[in-house]
Amino acid sequence: MSARILLAVLVLANVVSAIxxxxxxxxxxxxxxRLTALEKARDxxxxxxxxxxxxxxTWAESNRIDQIARERLGMKFPEAGDIVVVRP
Incomplete structure (x- = not known):
């Protein structure tokens, strides 16, 4: 009888292990x-x-900023006579 109980316990352990x-x-x-989806989102x-x-x-390029300053805002480099140097 103990051999049958041992066999039943082993079969049950095998089934639980398989599950x-x-x-x-x-x-x-x-x-x-989930990992694959997250890696795709990261990429x-x-x-x-x-x-x-x-x-x-591109937006911060100095030539572009200079062009917009001249065209839209009417800015220009000051003439030599317009520059005033302030000394302490």
């Missing part, structure tokens, strides 16, 4: 899918960040 393995593999797959954000840096560099 644990299936659960662990399922959990691993779910986490891998897309890095691409957008690069585009924004390029756009910022």
């Amino acid at each position: 644990g393995v299936v659960f662990a593999r399922h959990e691993h797959r779910q986490l891998f899918i 897309e954000l890095n691409i957008e960040f690069g585009r924004l840096q390029l756009e910022q560099a």
Whole structure:
């Protein structure tokens, strides 16, 4: 009778272990899918960040700022006679 009980316990332990393995593999797959999605989102954000840096560099270019200052604001470099040097 004890051999049957031992066999039943071993079969039950085997089934529980198999269910644990299936659960662990399922959990691993779910986490891998989530990781892949997060990596894709990270890559897309890095691409957008690069585009924004390029756009910022374009908008902040000194030639462009000089052109806008001259055209829209009517600014110009002062003439030599217009410059006043203040000394203490």
